[in-house]
Amino acid sequence: MEFFLRKVAKFKSHSIDIHDICFVRDYTVAVALGYQNQIALVDVEKNHIFKSMNLSHTCRSVASDGQMLVIGSDEKSTLVNLNDMSQTILEGVVADRVALFKGNIYSTIYGLNKVCCHKSTGESLWTFMHEDITRPQGLTLDNNGFVYVVSTNNNCVIVLSPDGKTCKTILSEADGIKSLYAIDINRETGIMIVSSKVVIRDISDDSDDSDDSNEESYQTVFVYTI
Template sequence: MLTTLKTAKEMRTLIIYACLILPDGKFIILDYNKKQLLLFKNDGIFIRRVITFTQSPYDACFVRKNTVAVTLGPANQTTLVDIEKKTNIQTIKFSHYCFGVASDGETVVISSNSSQSTRVNLNDMSHTILKGVEGVGRISLLQRNIYGTIHLENKVCCYDSTGEPLWTFQHKDINSPGGITLDMNGFVYIVSSKNGSIVVVSPDGKTCKTILSEADGIKHPYGIDINKKTEMVIVSSIISEDIRNYDTAFVYKI
């Protein structure tokens, strides 16, 4: 473990739906409670509020340069945010609920958690429906493949770039999977919410191993992200026993 994001007393009502490691090592968290993006230094010290949304935000991912994509759930929208200028660059409208989001810098994939998913080409903003990627919650991309979790079925799935299923994995250690991310070698990191753990699935989707658990101080984790170059991973966690539970995030070296 390297650091913990440090939040002031007045911020201790956070509900972290997503946590990101930016290319420069800074951190972004998406707070569902107050509908805001927050920026932290490399050492975990809070810098500033980036932006506040009028709609409920559900997920976020880094896109490219200073841009982060944020899904706005029942509004059927995803917005692109410039984190330096603290402004919305563009709002993309969809025909379905916007839940999970992932990007490879050239495209953005939006999952709905109940129906179809869509890939958006960032160059011409054209939409492609991914018919095979249905009912998927959180998602991640690697080498054009799409990886996702199906929360209610305790499944981890892998699809090719067109949405064709490649493999599905289930294991007793994966219970109510939430956030998902991958390292540079293709290992899939899953938040197992009900187990209070982080489980790694092999690139072929055949085996898994628990690497972090409640014994490491993690409680009710949900968001996760990896910086593939620095091999750092960030995981959101509840750290208060109080009824007004608030979240922070832990940063680890793989």
Template sequence: MPESMKNIHKYACRILPDGKFIFIENNIEKSLILFSNEGIFLRKVVALAGDPYNVCFVKNNTVAVGLGTKPQTVLVDIEQNKITEIINLSHRCDCVACDGQILVISSRFKSTILNLNDKSFTDLEGVGGTFISLFKDNIYSTVFDDNRVSCNRNNGELLWSFQHRNIEPITSELTLDKAGFVYVASSGNNSIVVVSPDGQTSKTLLSEGDGISDPVAIDINKETGKMIVLSETKDPMDKRAYQTVFVYEINLKCEVEDGK
């Protein structure tokens, strides 16, 4: 991070299809910020209202940003640096996820699905979370004070729910790789935990020994296997902690064993 940006608070981090990285800066200016494939700061994309908390890629040059307590989600063209659409809902817009066909906008107890083809809306009562992710027509979610990962169909049907001491507590994000493994940033015990596709077993993949401290965001590019984690690190000069991003390559051949 540039020296001038070390102390700003960042939420969410996403790998765009072209390899660039985008973040939400949720401090004073509240904006989207863009970095190159090599992690070089490029520019601030657009200023945001409300309490921006989560971002996802939609299609082409468009991303969606949930404005938190403000019941709105905005679509942003990151090439033209402007908001192109405002989506008004009846609930908080804490987290967003998109698979190119549908955009899911979620609060803890309710989610709204926007069909990107016909612009229709579907409400899912009782389906939501602190953070969500989409994979093969299923909605994956974490809940802040429940230490639980859940998987629902996009019609609301619960497929499985997983709770384990490795995940304690969930105050940060989750994402999936191309094989359907669920990666959870567990800030309570400074680790990245991977849960099997059937929600039966888990394994701690990264921990404090790997430099993970209070991870708050995670994302995976399913095509390249690249994973990014927004975590804290110590400045070797003044010993202060600040947020930075670690980049990893995922080995999909690893086995997931319960509790290990």
């Protein structure tokens, strides 16, 4: 079955590096243009970029709740009001990956093994660290405010309580997931998707088991119900 529809919004410059992307509302998508310090708003139905916003920092990640847009970086973050496009700099909000839920900003800090929650004003609500969370990347939330985090170094998906006090591992390499990066949840259906690498080993090959030359791998997405 083919799912591909069409290509949209070609970025002509070879120097542009797309770091993240998210749906905003209706047919609008926000694209984080990394070291260009820019966000592009794209109408994916009409196939064109209808607005670009320059920021004072790199654009590593982006998330939206339909009313607000938050753009994270390892320096600071910016909150954009989508009604009037006004920008608020959040000096204390550092984010490699970012999510919005009920007015709060959630982020992962890859190098410090942290998961953080802030108010939309930038005020810190909680910061969580745990030995099971190493090099966190993507994160998302379910309808009840539980935070799902991809822990890349140990190939796990960790769930944090809404108050950021406890966590639980719900998926690990034993479940067949590896080289994790991204995660998302459809809050209407309860469907969770997790990016993963799948390694296939040719068991008919008689070479030494330590030799990985007879392995093939590909990237895919695993789908779960929560």
